[in-house]
Amino acid sequence: MNIWARIAGWAALIFGLLYFILPLAGLFEFSLRARRGVYSFDAYAKVLADPEFQATFGYSVLMALVTIVVGVLIVVPTAFWVRLKMPWARPYVEFITLLPLVIPAIVIVFGYIRLYNTSSWLPLTGSVMGTNFLLAMGYTVLALPYMYRAVDTGLRTIDVGTLTEAAQVLGAGWISILGRVILPNVVPAVLSGAFLTFAIVIGEFTLAALLDRPAFGPYLQRIGANKPYEPFALSVIAFGITWACMGLIQLVTRFSKHTKAAR
Template sequence: MRASRIWAWVTFGLGATFFFLPLIATFEFSLRMKRGVYSFEAYRSVIGDTRFQETFAYSVTVAVMTILLGVLLVVPTAYWIRLRMPHLRPVVEFVTLLPLIIPAIVIVFGYIRMYGSSSPLPFLATRRGTDVLLVIGYATLALPYMYRAVDTGLRTIDVRTLTEAAQILGAGWATIIGRIILPNVLIAVLSGAFLTFAIVIGEFTMASLLNAPAFGPYMQNIGANRAYEPAALAIIAFVITWACMGGIQILARFAPRSANRPN
């Protein structure tokens, strides 16, 4: 027993070293912009860059719209599948896994081919149309994570009993989903939302090929032309991503209590 615990701690230490050592080295390098001293000059340069502010604000806005679209699509679908069509769950799960199998570059080239300026639906002819198409594309990429998060949340509640009780009290379908089902799976929805946010913030392929002023292409452009700022951007992106992961872990602690509360 004692030997097993020792080997477990050794394995954990090796894994932590493998994970954190490159991050520490990247952080240390990002502080060397001023020769001979450590400083946060690279971080001030990045955060003070107007392109950083514009692209980050754009990606945050797109992420919020993507989350809203994902919730509107996934919550009613997952609820209806669990309530009335459980035999279709394998089919829906397979469909939601397709974005993990089909590369993003294939999806975006299909969008360009289908919605270019010469097509019957020229989304790409205007900036607003491109933004809408980008939100749809990001919602597609985030579909596996959002669907599984919501489906897991629905498993923790008695969907049929809640629905029947609401119908007895005269509630319609919109009321049932919006005021009964959604509050009970809110923690799961927020978990999917954090994952979606992390995906959108760092995504490069779709934003680049659709020529969108997003954060992902900005990070790639900085990495190709500067030395210390890319390291600072990498640390910033890491902090944002792990803040999202930490948010999921914090919310997960309240999931059982929230998911089973009476309505």
């Protein structure tokens, strides 16, 4: 019975791997056909040398970093305070952080446009800085479920109450407790949320397109409508970035476990 269960498990694993790997392999193989008759990386070279690719990818990376910083500043204090002083509010906070998974991004961005257009009380869409701010806030909302759960999981692994009391006995204030005691102990969890946030921002299309921002997602859509091979090369690059983020999460998690075991 154990042998058959093991065989069934391996069969399911192999089927799952083939289900994901074969389409990616076909995508990668087609992206190499830019030069007739031979395989080449011409499509990748054209994409990487495209000034618009460099500008849009750089913009999305910058917005991802801003989103990560804003998310950490919002989520870490909130999760810390809920766990320390308001455990009764945890179900409500979790419900609120799950809303971005239920509410489509197009609803969020139309709400932003309706509330902050040039004829509203706060015309943020009338300037580049204001629109960038709205985009960063939108990205923060989309990444909120992943960042909050990563940080909350990290807080579960430490004794928040004891650490806080010890820091207060030594005369530390709340900002010092958060920045010098709590945050260093949940760095692996914060990094996991940061990598997920980065992957989300790099591939996001709806918010950037409707707010008319020069991000990587709209660029990928535009080039897909006009070029034959470059879109497939871009898709492979985007998949590579996403999988790299997932691999970094695994490395950070494994390193954290080894560090705790060594202690």
